[in-house]
Amino acid sequence: MKISIIGSGAMGSLFGGKLAQAGEKVILYDVYKEHVNAVNREGLSIEDAGTGDITVVHPEASAEPESVAESDVLIIFVKSTTTEEVAAQFKAFARPHTIVLTLQNGLGNDEILRRHFGSERTAVGVTSQGATFLGPGKIRHAGKGPTHISMADGREEKLAALAEALSRAGFETHISAEVTSLVWSKLIINIGINALTALLNVKNGRLLEFEDVKAIMADLVNEALAVASRKNIRLIYDDPLATVYDVAMKTASNTSSMLQDFQRNRQTEIDFINGAIVKEAKKLGMPVPVNETITRLVRTLDTLHSQKGDQQ
Missing domain, CATH: 1.10.1040.10 (N-(1-d-carboxylethyl)-l-norvaline Dehydrogenase; domain 2)
Incomplete structure (x- = not known):
C-alpha cells in the first residue's frame, strides 16, 4: 500500500515516519524543501518526549506533487487555511479507489474534501497524537492517544487496510461510523x-x-x-x-x-x-x-x- 502524506510538518512527519518504520511505502510531500532534503539525506529523526530516545526512519520525501501519484491513501495534514487549494491541486493524482483522509484540526475540512473527491473517497479522522517540529528532518513525538477514522459514505470496510497499517505503526486506531x-x-x-x-x-x-x-x-x-x-x-x-x-x-x-x-x-x-x-x-x-x-x-x-x- 502506498501512503502519501500531504503536508509533512510535525504531525504529517510523525504519521508518515511511523508508517514507513512499520514497512509501508510512504511519501512525505511538503513544500518546505529544507525539510524534504534533510529527510532524504539523513532520514527523519523522531524524538520520544517521554524517554528522550531518538529513532531515525527513512521515508521518501518530495516537494514534487507528482510523487504522490498512484497512492492508495492520501493523508491530509496541511493547515486548514490551505485545504481548498491543496484539494484542488491533488485531485488529479487520486485514483478511483484512493482514500483521502483528513486528520486536520478544525471544522469544515471534510466538506472541502467531499466536494473535490466525493464522499466515496473521503475519510474523516481525529487523533490525540501530538508532535512538535524541531527543524528540518527532526520532530518530537510529544503526546499519544487514540485515532478514530470514518468513511464519509459510511462504507467502513474501505478503511480496514489503513487501520491495520496505522495499528502496526503504533497508533491506537478505531474505525467509527460517527463522522460528525x-x-x-x-x-x-x-x-x-x-x-x-x-x-x-x-x-x-x-x-x-x-x-x-x-x-x-x-x-x-x-x-x-x-x-x-x-x-x-x-x-x-x-x-x-x-x-x-x-x-x-x-x-x-x-x-x-x-x-x-x-x-x-x-x-x-x-x-x-x-x-x-x-x-x-x-x-x-x-x-x-x-x-x-x-x-x-x-x-x-x-x-x-x-x-x-x-x-x-
Missing part, C-alpha cells in the same frame, strides 16, 4: 487548548497549572457544548471538560500547532476552531462571548505576525 461526532469531539478539545497555549506562549500541560486558565478552558468548552447540543451532535466521550483536561495532561510537553504557527509567524487555523464555533453559534442566534473574544485576539495577533513577516 468525531469531528466535533476533536474540535472541542482543540477549542479548549490550542488558542490559549498560543496566547499564553505555553505548552499544553502548563494550562492546567493555573486555576484562572482552567476556568477559561471550561468557558470555551461549555460554550461549544451548548452549540453542539443545539445541533443535536453526540460526542464520543461522556465528560467533555474532563477529557480536555486529560488531553492537556497527556500531551503536556507538546507545543500546540497554533503556538507553533505563532512562533513561525504563520497564519493560524483559528477560523476553523474557535472561530467555527462563533460562526455556528451566530447561525443559531446563540451568544458565545468567550470564544468570540479569543477568536478576535488570535486574529489580531495573526495580523501583527503577518505585518512583522512582511517587514523582515
